[in-house]
Amino acid sequence: MKNKDKEKLVKEMTDLINKLKLDILEKEKILDNLTNNRND
Amino acid sequence: MEEKNLEEISLASLSLIKNNNDVKHFLKVQEFESVKDFLDADVYELLESNKRYSYNGVKDKIRGVYDLLNYKFLNKGMPITVKLNSPLNFDFKHDVYYFSDITLERLGFSTTEVYLIEKYIKAIYKKQNDNTLINILTNFLSYLKQSKKTSISLTLIEKIELYVKAYQEEKxxxxxxxxxxxxxxxxxxxxxxxxxxxxxxxxxxxxSIKRGRK
Structure with a gap:
């Protein structure tokens, strides 16, 4: 694989990883709120 | 509004476009009916009152805001707050490009925390040659650790550490x-x-458990 292609691939994959991490952060927050309010 | 008041505009008011998660919104912005639909009121007022910047279309108005802020950044180090908060970091330096769609707020930094970072940036701006986000945060982190200020929350340090670590791993x-x-x-x-x-x-x-209880 050419270096340029590799860079593109890594960029796409790291973008996806970053997006997933953000999704996870958001979902963790939602879950925290739900579990903290469970006994309200 | 006088030009000097730009420095008094709060961090929150610099969220230039509402509901913006990526650059696509910026490209679609011309579909908005009026500038007021997406610019915060004080930013709009600032733009309107600044005679040096007369722009016509909606897209131009946004560019005007950025020009204005960028001008201030170059001269006084102010609008870097926009870089920290807005996903529209089209003028990011190359080595932070890959994080251009991740803002501090989206990473979970609170407004107060972003304010602290902003305050630090203002204090150090003139001493630093490299004002990329990652350098600012790395320096800020060292500062926080050295100063051992009790007023700085541990969470903020942890969050910046996470960000810096993620950046370094990617590099x-x-x-x-x-x-x-x-x-x-x-x-x-x-x-x-x-x-x-x-x-x-x-x-x-x-x-579903919660719904069942209601």
Missing amino acids: ELYRNFNDTNLKELRSNIDTLYERRKSLSSKIDKYS
Whole structure:
């Protein structure tokens, strides 16, 4: 694989990883709120 | 509004476009009916009152805001707050480009925390040659650790550490890219997908329990 292609691939994959991490952060927050309010 | 008041505009008011998650919104912005639909009132007022910048279309108005802020950044180091908060970091320097779609707020920094970072940036701006986000945060982190200020929350330090670590890992990956770390990346993605799926199921479960109680 050419270096340029590799860079593109890594960029796409790291973008996806970053997006997933953000999704996870958001979902963790939602879950925290739900579990903290469970006994309200 | 006088020009000097720009410095008094709060961080929150610099969120230039509402509901913006990526650059696509910027490109679609011409579909908005009026500038007021997406600019915060004080930014709009600032733009309107600044005679040096007369722009016509909606897109031009946004460009005007950026020009104005960028002008201030170059001269006084002010509008870097926009870089920290807005996903529209089209003028990011190359080595922070890959994080251009991740803002501090989206990473979970609170307004107060972003304010602290902003305050620090203002204090150090003139001393630093490199004002890229990652350098600012790395320096800020060292400052926080050295100063041992009790008023600075541990969470803020942890969050910046996470961000800096993620950045360094990514840079390292670019440097030493090979088939092995390609496999690692794929495996990371699989793990993250699983984690997200598991969280979604838990959220569904707790949501239905909550609904059942009402």
